Amino acid sequence: MAADFWAGYLSGAIGIIIGNPLDVIKVRLQAGDLHADASSSNLSRFERASSLVRGAAAPILGYGALNAILFVAYNRSLKALDGSVTDPTNPVGVPLYKIWLAGAVGGLASWTISSPTEFIKCRAQLDRRDVSSWAVAKEIIRTRGWRGLYYGGGITSARDAIGYGFYFWSYELCKRFMTSDEHGQYQTAISILLCGGIAGVVTWGSVFPLDMIKTRLQAQTIAYHPPATESQSLLQPRQTLNSFQIAKETYRVEGLKAFYRGLGVCSVRAFIVNAVQWAAYEWLMKSFNQSWGAQVRLQEPAVGL
Numbered sequence: 001m002a003a004d005f006w007a008g009y010l011s012g013a014i015g016i017i018i019g020n021p022l023d024v025i026k027v028r029l030q031a032g033d034l035h036a037d038a039s040s041s042n043l044s045r046f047e048r049a050s051s052l053v054r055g056a057a058a059p060i061l062g063y064g065a066l067n068a069i070l071f072v073a074y075n076r077s078l079k080a081l082d083g084s085v086t087d088p089t090n091p092v093g094v095p096l097y098k099i100w101l102a103g104a105v106g107g108l109a110s111w112t113i114s115s116p117t118e119f120i121k122c123r124a125q126l127d128r129r130d131v132s133s134w135a136v137a138k139e140i141i142r143t144r145g146w147r148g149l150y151y152g153g154g155i156t157s158a159r160d161a162i163g164y165g166f167y168f169w170s171y172e173l174c175k176r177f178m179t180s181d182e183h184g185q186y187q188t189a190i191s192i193l194l195c196g197g198i199a200g201v202v203t204w205g206s207v208f209p210l211d212m213i214k215t216r217l218q219a220q221t222i223a224y225h226p227p228a229t230e231s232q233s234l235l236q237p238r239q240t241l242n243s244f245q246i247a248k249e250t251y252r253v254e255g256l257k258a259f260y261r262g263l264g265v266c267s268v269r270a271f272i273v274n275a276v277q278w279a280a281y282e283w284l285m286k287s288f289n290q291s292w293g294a295q296v297r298l299q300e301p302a303v304g305l
Contacts, residue, residue, distance in 0.1 A: 003288035004075050004088075005068045011280035012067025019273035026269065027125045029262030030215040032254070066113040071281070074106035074168060089285055091172065100169040107164030111157040116149035118156055122218045144221075152217045155210055155243045163207040171199035171278065189279065196278025200270030208266065209247075209259035216246050 075088035081098045085091050091099060116137075123136045140148050174195035204211070220240050241249060250258050 002072065003285055004071045007281050007284035007288060008071035009064040009068035010284055011277045012070075013064035014280050015067070015273040015277035016063045018276055019269045023121075023266075023269060024125050026262040026266045027122055027215055029265065030212045031126055031219045032216070032258065032261065063113075063117060066110045066117065067277075069113060070106045070110040070164060072106075073109035074102050074164075077105040078102035089282060094172075096169055096173060099172050100165040103168035104161045104165035106168070107160035107162070108157060110164070111153065111160055114160055115153040115156045118214070119149060119151055119218050122215055123222055126219050127222055140221075151221060152214050152243075155214045155217065159207045159210040159214060162210070163203045166206045167199050167203040170202040171195050174198050192279050192282055193275040197271035197275035199278070200274025201267045203274075204263070204266050204270045208263050212259050212261070213243050213246050213250075216250070217241075217243055 078088050078091060078094070078099065079085045081102055082091070082094050085094060119140070120133050120137050123140070124131060124133050127136065137149070140151075144151065175191070178191045178195060247259075
């Protein structure tokens, strides 16, 4: 397969391994009162290291594939939008709006992976029980069928299209600001790390309210397992709301600040993860291209002496 596929896959997996602990905290803060264990006052569960890696299996596998599809779709879309592009990792002179559009197309293309991956991850991170991603996936399929894996897919696709548009846009904008005339297009490791981190923060800042609504929408599907001492007769059936109703009710009860609860933790995570992820992607792309280019040259017939 193409170098950008494997570079995207491996860099995505690396990013999830680094960022999952902070992602657990972010999701529980977003869920708020919709789930008892999500309350910010009940963080005792984070004392166990296992709770900080909960839900990581699905994203490690899924996000690697998601990132691969994202970068492949972005690279191909950018070349289609601007015929002058020969190296998508260095789109010199390409208008930034084309980079945003290519990123949005990449986000939509990755939706087929991100939607079920996000749903499984969210369920695993918020469930009271100590369950694995695999157990959550099997339960969703058993109770909702295969289509159930895409619950919340509409708002997830909107989040991904908008977010990844700003992801590539902000990364390229930052690179252009940090590239001096003296060094041309040469990017130091520090500049790549910094631009990648900034791109991650900008991305989440642009779509965090949508992500919060997605989290609460998916959290509604978690079955309530009461303590053994709690009377079943006192339990009330949980009302299921759609995305618009969740947004309206959240604003009415908790105000605007609820849409940005957890943004601080998310921003720290986004900076670290995307700094490392972009550095890994750029390095892997160069390594793969050099390695595969050398193999092609070795396979070429020798010119007669």
